[in-house]
Amino acid sequence: MKEGEAVxxxxxxxxxxxxxxxxxxxxxxxxxxxxxxxxxSVTDDPAAVRRQIGYHAGxxxxxxxxxxxxxxxxxxxxxxxxxxxxxxxxxxxxxERLGLQKSLxxxxxxxxxxxxxRLSLLxxxxxxxxxxxxxxxxxSLDAIAAAEFRHFLKSEVLAGRGxxxxxxxxxxxxxxxxxxxxxIIEDGKLLACDSPVALxxxxxxxxxxxxxxxxxxxxxxxxxxxxxx
Amino acid sequence: xxxxLRDLLLFFRRDLRIASTYRSPFILETIEALxxxxxxxxxxxxxxxxxxxxxxxxGNSYFAYSLVGFVFFDYLNAALNTFDRSxxxxxxxxxxxxxxxxxxxxxxxxxxxxxxxFAATTLRIAVYLGWAAALxxxxxxxxxxxxxxxxxxxxxxxxxxxxxxxAAYLLLFKRGNPAKWFILGVSSIAGGMLFPVSILPxxxxxxxxxxxxxxxxxxxxxxxxxxxxxxxxGSSLLLLLVFGAVLLPTSxxxxxxxxxxxxxxxxxxxx
Numbered sequence: 001m002k003e004g005e006a007v008x009x010x011x012x013x014x015x016x017x018x019x020x021x022x023x024x025x026x027x028x029x030x031x032x033x034x035x036x037x038x039x040x041s042v043t044d045d046p047a048a049v050r051r052q053i054g055y056h057a058g059x060x061x062x063x064x065x066x067x068x069x070x071x072x073x074x075x076x077x078x079x080x081x082x083x084x085x086x087x088x089x090x091x092x093x094x095x096e097r098l099g100l101q102k103s104l105x106x107x108x109x110x111x112x113x114x115x116x117x118r119l120s121l122l123x124x125x126x127x128x129x130x131x132x133x134x135x136x137x138x139x140s141l142d143a144i145a146a147a148e149f150r151h152f153l154k155s156e157v158l159a160g161r162g163x164x165x166x167x168x169x170x171x172x173x174x175x176x177x178x179x180x181x182x183x184i185i186e187d188g189k190l191l192a193c194d195s196p197v198a199l200x201x202x203x204x205x206x207x208x209x210x211x212x213x214x215x216x217x218x219x220x221x222x223x224x225x226x227x228x229x
Numbered sequence: 230x231x232x233x234l235r236d237l238l239l240f241f242r243r244d245l246r247i248a249s250t251y252r253s254p255f256i257l258e259t260i261e262a263l264x265x266x267x268x269x270x271x272x273x274x275x276x277x278x279x280x281x282x283x284x285x286x287x288g289n290s291y292f293a294y295s296l297v298g299f300v301f302f303d304y305l306n307a308a309l310n311t312f313d314r315s316x317x318x319x320x321x322x323x324x325x326x327x328x329x330x331x332x333x334x335x336x337x338x339x340x341x342x343x344x345x346x347f348a349a350t351t352l353r354i355a356v357y358l359g360w361a362a363a364l365x366x367x368x369x370x371x372x373x374x375x376x377x378x379x380x381x382x383x384x385x386x387x388x389x390x391x392x393x394x395x396a397a398y399l400l401l402f403k404r405g406n407p408a409k410w411f412i413l414g415v416s417s418i419a420g421g422m423l424f425p426v427s428i429l430p431x432x433x434x435x436x437x438x439x440x441x442x443x444x445x446x447x448x449x450x451x452x453x454x455x456x457x458x459x460x461x462x463g464s465s466l467l468l469l470l471v472f473g474a475v476l477l478p479t480s481x482x483x484x485x486x487x488x489x490x491x492x493x494x495x496x497x498x499x500x
Contacts, residue, residue, distance in 0.1 A: 019495070025330050029492040047332065055330045061323025064243070066250040075243050079236070079331035107250075123327065 006165040008179035016188035017168035054124030058136040060116035065109035080127040114145035134167035240341025266360040288454035298422040308388030312396035315342030376452035383469035390476025416442040441472040
């Protein structure tokens with residue numbers, strides 16, 4: 001992946017998208033092969049890898065329900081060894097960009113699923129990671145929240161800030177909007193990796209979904225997803 | 230080292246913040262300690278006799294002897310339960326993954342998560358003894374506090390290895406740990422909790438001598454009830470440190486192996 005590039009992982013359930021993301025996040029160890037991120041091997045130097053990544057598993061879990069959003073963010077930010085000054089600034093800045101100012105001082109258990117997702121993204125961005133790993137980030141969002149989430153990623157994370165994005169998704173609209181390249185995966189193998197335009201042209205189809213079907217010989221179960229028209 | 234301590238403190242502050250959102254448990258535990266101390270007092274009064282007092286290896290009342298055994302047993306409970314409980318809570322609340330992608334390692338996460346429960350156990354013991362001293366003449370004034378602190382530290386080191394092994398078991402097998410119940414069960418009989426190990430049959434006395442709980446309780450009763458100095462309980466302290474020196478590194482090696490294995494099999498965050 002290049003700096004500032006967005007790559008989508010596209011594949012049917014069980015294709016290996018989440019496994020790949022979790023290996024890159026150092027949550028899993030590869031049984032074969034090698035993986036490196038920002039120049040660091042995930043097996044030899046996982047701590048260095050973790051300094052470079054922000055990981056969001058696409059779920060609205062992962063916060064201490066009795067603590068407020070801000071207390072949660074301060075706790076996780078300090079575990080990244082960020083100073084309180086820097087943390088305070090980052091939380092304020094990101095909360096404003098994500099529209100979370102009013103939610104920060106409420107207990108996490110009182111927040112909606114969409115707000116928790118945004119809070120989770122905020123947490124992943126706190127330490128200004130070089131690479132953002134997102135696993136179906138809009139999976140549990142309603143259409144409006146999903147559209148806003150994508151807009152934020154496009155305008156605030158990817159636009160000229162140098163953060164690379166690797167994300168798994170079943171939502172074609174999301175992939176078309178965000179990805180510079182799409183990696184099509186099947187049974188843990190990379191079948192194709194190119195821009196959406198090139199994939200469509202190569203498969204002589206007009207939609208990414210049809211290109212996917214042609215390349216893999218199978219159809220995605222849910223390609224519309226939240227926020228799709 | 231400073232960073233390690235700062236990380237531990239972060240977990241302590243997290244748990245303290247969470248605990249402070251629940252107001253009633255502390256009040257309930259304080260009342261429960263009152264009931265517990267009272268029960269022990271009357272049971273001890275019922276069974277107490279000059280012959281029994283004579284047979285006690287430390288202290289001069291069965292009330293003080295049994296109460297120390299009972300409350301101090303909490304440490305073994307805390308050591309055995311804290312590490313795997315914090316792992317289960319993190320896993321079930323979904324916070325384990327976000328924790329694992331920060332700059333702290335899982336052993337630090339576990340050690341940090343044990344900090345508050347150990348402190349809470351210490352406080353609970355203090356409340357128990359406080360009630361006993363205030364209402365039933367428990368001989369707190371006799372205690373040698375420096376020796377008490379030394380016993381607590383040596384005990385934590387000795388017992389924590391068992392806790393880490395228990396967490397390793399949980400990571401690997403995902404469900405309750407039979408070894409934990411076995412250790413607790415054996416220790417309650419052959420550990421000197423409520424009666425001296427000298428009354429046990431010879432083979433159980435051998436078990437008691439291999440059990441760190443026996444030394445921890447001996448040393449704690451000496452320090453608390455007889456004002457024994459660090460030097461005079463030195464042999465028990467040394468044995469506890471030996472248990473710690475063997476168990477802690479062994480448990481860390483086992484835990485590291487299990488952690489690596491669960492990362493390969495992809496079952497680290499599975500329940």
